[in-house]
Amino acid sequence: MLASARRSRILDAVRDHGSVRVADLAVQLDVSDMTIRRDLDALAEQGVVRKVHGGAVLAGERAIELGFERKRRFAAAEKRAIARRAAQLVRPGTAVALSAGTTTWQLAQELAQIDGLTLVTNSTNVAMQLHRLGVPGQSIVLTGGVFRTPSDALTGPIADAALRGLNVDVLFLGAHGLDLHAGVTTPNLAEAQTNRTMIASAGQVVVVADHTKWGVVGLATFAPLRAVDVLVTDTGFPRVAREAVADQVGEILFAEPDALDAPA
Known part of the structure; x- marks a missing residue:
């Protein structure tokens, strides 16, 4: 396959999935990792992708917010590992x-x-997942609010009012992007405000974000890094950024994906 055709297929994959891995592309295209890395270098020079540890993401994430189902497939192994590690922070009955x-x-x-958790969320997807998998003794609280896509979040004054009347032991926050200067960001202003309200209601703030989120800046900052008690990320988080982030957040926990985390 000519380099131009191979790079076109790589770009199609990035556009379809939002992110790609060097190792996966090498297998799919039957070339070496080094060849894929050169292809990604070339695409990055054209400004159509942005290289991250172990792969690449679509350039211009600041302006792009893809739908839930597409985002769910990005860095799936890392997200599963992060979820397992983050769950270890939760005690029964909280x-x-x-x-x-x-x-x-x-x-x-x-x-x-x-067992025995009270689970508060402004996400319809999270609420349905908890309802489907929940055990007896759990209580699920859905905030209400204005439904918006593509994140399927409930936001706005109704959601904010519900959250202001609550006190939770620990809050787990997703993020569109993490940046040393911009902090924790999202592309949506209403969702940013609801996230700020969640933070104000929480005893402990935990951000769960895979390594591809580093260096991505959304339109609205909803928390500086110094407001984060714990960052749970994966071992692909850039080493050059670890020390700088460690000076800002309370603690960083690294999750190691394994073969069981790979997408089916």
């Missing part, structure tokens, strides 16, 4: 809040196995 997001949706599957 009150837990989850923001909208595909990593928090994955986390819901883990929390459904813990």
